[in-house]
Amino acid sequence: MLVTVGACRLELVQGDITHQEVDAIVNAANSALAGGSGVDGAVHEAGGPSLMDQTRREFPEGCETGSAVATAAGNLAAQFVFHAVGPVWRGGHGDEDRLLRSCYSRCLELAVEHGVESVAFPAISTGVFDYPVDLAAEASLDEVRQFLEQRQRPSLVRFVLFSDGHFGAHARVLEEMVG
Numbered sequence: 001m002l003v004t005v006g007a008c009r010l011e012l013v014q015g016d017i018t019h020q021e022v023d024a025i026v027n028a029a030n031s032a033l034a035g036g037s038g039v040d041g042a043v044h045e046a047g048g049p050s051l052m053d054q055t056r057r058e059f060p061e062g063c064e065t066g067s068a069v070a071t072a073a074g075n076l077a078a079q080f081v082f083h084a085v086g087p088v089w090r091g092g093h094g095d096e097d098r099l100l101r102s103c104y105s106r107c108l109e110l111a112v113e114h115g116v117e118s119v120a121f122p123a124i125s126t127g128v129f130d131y132p133v134d135l136a137a138e139a140s141l142d143e144v145r146q147f148l149e150q151r152q153r154p155s156l157v158r159f160v161l162f163s164d165g166h167f168g169a170h171a172r173v174l175e176e177m178v179g
């Protein structure tokens, strides 16, 4: 599914984020930047050890929840990986909406800072961190749409959803948003 926001494209696909041919892919990391399962495991596995070498060297304190840091992408097709730390779902009482939105906007800021034209996001926080996918889709797609409306960059933002259910949830929200 593809919509346009001014001159920019906002796209939903089903697939594996490590296979995307874009300038930057976003990793769903933890605040220690210590690696893990899910997207994090797949990104480090496909990118190789240089990613962890760089995060250990440049970000020994890790990264706070709601923010993101950039590294090179090692063996991946992308040039950069943005390691974003989403919130753990705590029933909606832990400022999760603001923190999740802030992950997406910080990654888009990093894209602009690095001159990146295309970025692929996973559904941050919707796996191990247990964020309900419908709510995550609403927050993330709304945040990205607002950023693109205001800044008109990057030219392509692609959400890469792993399962049918996650794809469907995002497609429903996006259809409602543009409909």
Ligand code: APR
Pocket (backbone or CB within 6 Å): 015, 016, 017, 018, 028, 029, 030, 034, 035, 036, 037, 038, 039, 040, 041, 042, 086, 122, 123, 124, 125, 126, 127, 128, 129, 130, 131, 160, 161, 162, 163, 166
């Ligand atoms: N490509 C795209 N999406 C994927 C992939 C992949 N290769 N692998 C998993 N997913 C999906 C999951 O189905 C889920 O919808 O990404 C979403 C995010 O799930 P997680 O990777 O578990 O990320 P998150 O919920 O943000 O939890 C982060 O998990 O592994 C740890 O180190 C990581 O502690 C951190 C936590």
